Amino acid sequence: MTTATPAKPRGLFPKTPKPYVHPYFGGMVLGIVLFLALLLTGNGLGSSGATSRIDAAIVDAISPSHVDNNPYLLKMAGGDKNPLDDWIVPVFFGALLGGFTSGLFNGRLKFETTKGPNISVRTRWLVAFLGGVIFLYGARMARGCTSGQALTGGTTLSAGSWLIMFSIFGSAYALAYFVRKLWN
């Protein structure tokens, strides 16, 4: 046999992507990170709160009077409150940097679009944007997303978080058949 096997990715900053870690290993590391966060700070992990805090900061910068007329924004950015002064904001930017670093060391830094085989790149962008709008709207309504509610609340045995977890997966599975063209 002379067929060339693809070269194994090597080096600190490999050009070809390394394989992902085993899911159980990844999950174990994630669990330890979550435990340490809870142990040291009493807070778990999250990110969607930061999205709305960054939004609030932008609104506050453009139109502070709008903040004063909106009770939801007022809680975060009213008066001399700085909406960015919250634990979740450094977690958000840390997560961006952490994802980037992992991509760097594993050769996965690349401008590309991950999508199902039967849709165009533009369609994928559109539904990704739409999905983001819908997801974050729901996440703010539920007071947390898959990280803050399902993962963290699930760990601390919060009854509401387990309900939310089942709701997320329940509706995603129920809808999966109808949008199968997007992914298959």
Add this chain to the structure above:
Amino acid sequence: MQFPLQSFIAVSAANPWTYVLFGVIGFAFGFTLEMSGFGNSAKLAAQFYFKEMTVLKVMFTAIVTAMVLLFGAVGLGILDFSQVWVNTTYIASGVLGGLIMGVGFIVGGFCPTTSLASASTGKIDGMMFMLGGFVGAFLFGETEQYFTQWYNNAGYLGRLTLDQVFHLPVGVVVLIIVLMALFMFWGSEQLERIIGKKDMSHEPKLRLVGAGALVAVALAVVFIGQPSLDSRYAKLTFTRTVNGEPVTYTADQMLENRLVFISPAEAFKAQYNQSMNPIYLDVRSEADYNLYHIQDAVNVPLDRLTEVVPTLLSEPPANSVFVVMSNDETAAVKAWKTLSASSVPNVYILEGGINNWIAFFGKDDPQFQPNLNAGDDQLRYTFTAALGAGYKSCSPSPIEYEKLTFAQKIVLQLKRDKSGGGCG
């Protein structure tokens, strides 16, 4: 050392290290998600077609790992669970929000944090999802005012954990969830084999060892149990400033030095102090309470006190000061020990109890006759009728008692703003 560390409980500019710590936590979070493949939307979406169960495996491995460690640490007394943020339960907005999130998940292919891992490695669909997220969160902020009543009240149950729902010990719940997760992992591998046509023969054998270790630790959590109130009481410390120097007292020393006993005058004046929100907890029997009680006092008989602890921990404003009272002090001291050991902040005892209150505010009331046969912690007065808070001295006139001098004992300790926990 007691965890969580007080100095890291909330981010503040006064302690820049908090930014660093939360930044490092976020870094580890993003790094782990990316290395597990969560930056790839096709991999995430495959979960919902049973072809690849990575999402479920990673998520539930994380949950059960963190859970056994968390409740192990709580059981060993290293970590104070009442200081750990537990997402507040709102059934209505939680379920509807969850259903909406599910739609976003299957349409967009990400959840918020995975979109960060994706966008940061250059995936354009991840960036689009992130961008959409900012719009979605903005829209929520703009529309919340139209259903704010429903959003903040419907199905609100406060800090509620599964062990309370099912009336099971925490350790047993942890063990059940671990076994459930292992069963799901087994099921997932079957699905991947049958639907995803994945060759499972190369799966590492080490995962079986991991499963065994997880069950062993979960069993240990059941066996260790959760710390008793006595052991938590023994670990309590309080700080007071004496001559400009901070001094640390144990709970028993606080009682011996009478630092938690407040005079009737101070208990009364607290109502007119803007900085605090006094809540009077009357721990006597309902019969005594009906005979005479302070205006706005809540009757919680001593043997039912532990039932209200979760409410006291989560509901009242941060500046609440709890004043426990009995006829004299015996039952009130017991109540103080229970509440303090349960990490309820700012608990004080009415000095001399109701008897002392009456002696102070109602000494001239002709309706009271001294009860000479009263034993310890019994009412030293007899009443012609059970008027409850109907006597004049139950709500002393703020004008008549405008000037009262007392040695101030209350040192308000603001617990952290719980609304800042979770995802905000």
